[in-house]
Amino acid sequence: MIDYRRMIGAIEREPACTVVVFGDYCLDKYLYTDPANDELSVETGLVARQFDRKAIFAGVGGTITNNLRALGVGVRCVGMLGSDGEGWELERALRETGADTRFMLETPGRCTCTYTKPMQKNPDGGYSETGRLDFRSLTPLPRAYEDALVSRLGEALAGADAVIITDQFVERGLGALTDRVRAAVCAMAEANPEKLFYADSRAFAGEYRHVIVKCNHLELLHICAPGFSGEPGQAFLEECGRELSARTGRPAFVTMGDKGSLVFANGAVTAVPAFHVEGPVDIVGAGDATNAGIVLGFCLGFSAPEAAALGNCVSSITIQQIGRTGTATRSQVAERLRTRLEQ
Known part of the structure; x- marks a missing residue:
């Protein structure tokens, strides 16, 4: 049972909680160009696209940070910054939200993960992404940086209510959540049962414990079910979700886009519907917005299905913000939650 009326009352009050966002951070850089301004390079004869403006946002862990801060949550950021201009821009973007960046680790010899997105003007005046350019370190994370990240997480944990772990990359050892760091985080979660530890992982969710x-x-x-092909049925997804929750020893959340999400908690499976939206959508950052909503829900004392509903609600607002990683305010969330009372 999801009590939307109670959820609205809780979300309308300023939350008194602090969340540590630990793991992978990146810089999202949008560059805008109009093909009408293209030139031919004198030297090469190739087209030289002319970019006249840019927009910069903190991404991945930064997107979670942006959403938590927009919802009034205190945030401590623990992640990596390269000794480069992108690192400076990323830290500035985080600070501008009001987040605490004292625990961010500068990592000489490694670049700041940056997703550069050229946006080309369309005949209708809108913009479309033409092909993303990714900039990140492709060598294993040094042991000294692993140890420093774990140490800073321990420092940031004092006085915090929850930790959101952002395990972005599918390659082992390249991001903040190497096998050693992941094991240390799991041990920290076991040693601090009064704290909420929550991980979003593209490839390694099954390796988390506690x-x-x-x-x-x-x-x-x-x-x-590695190697599975075809469209899975609901029963099969539920079987897999139960297995994942059993592995971790904690609740598990499985998102399914516009079909909503499945929650596996306390031996039960709950299907939580998505919030229907009209018009164009941009799903970049939707998962990170969902994470912010789920963890805020737990901090507010919501049940696992209610936390999932809050996550679905937050992401339904952010996906309507085209060409950027969006955020949702408490008033926007409360307004959208009220639509459930009308159904």
């Missing part, structure tokens, strides 16, 4: 996990249904199949 941690609430979230993944989408395709990632779930990769974990529990």
Whole structure:
């Protein structure tokens, strides 16, 4: 049973909680160009696209941070910054939200993960992404940086209510959540049962212990049924979700896009519907917005299905913000939750 009326009352009050966002951070950089301004390079004869403006946002862990801060939650950021201009821009973007960046680790020799998105003007005046350019370190994370990240997480944990772990990359050892760091985080979760530990992992959700996990249904199949092909039925997804929750020893959340999400908690499976939206959508950052909503829900004392409903609500607002990783305010969330009372 999801008590939407109680949820609205809780979300309308300023939350008195602090969340640590630990793991992978990136810089989202949008560059805008109009083909009408293209030039031919004198030197090469190739088209030289002319970009006249840009927009910069903190992404991955930064998107979670942006959403938590928009919802009034205190945030401590623990992740990596390269000794480069992108690192400076990322830290500035985080600070501008009001987040605490004292625990961010500068990592000389490694670049700041940056997703550069050229946006080309369309005849109708809108913009479309033409092909993303990714910039990130492709060598294993040094042991010294692993140890420093774990140490800073321990420092940031004092006085915090929850930890959101952002395990972004599918390659082992390249991001903040290496096998050693993941094991240390799980040990920290076991040693601090009064704290909420929650992980969003694209490839390694099944390797967490004593941690609430979230993944989408395709990632779930990769974990529990590698090699599966075709469209899974509801019963099979539920079987896989139960297995994932049993592995981690904590509730598990499985998102399914516009079909909503499945919650596996206390031996029960609950299907939580998505919030229907009209018009164009941009799903970039939707999963991170969902994470912010779920963890805020737990901090507010919601049940696992209610937390999932809050996550669905937050992401339904952010996906309507085209060409950027969006955020949702408490007033927007309360307004959308009220639509459930009208059904």
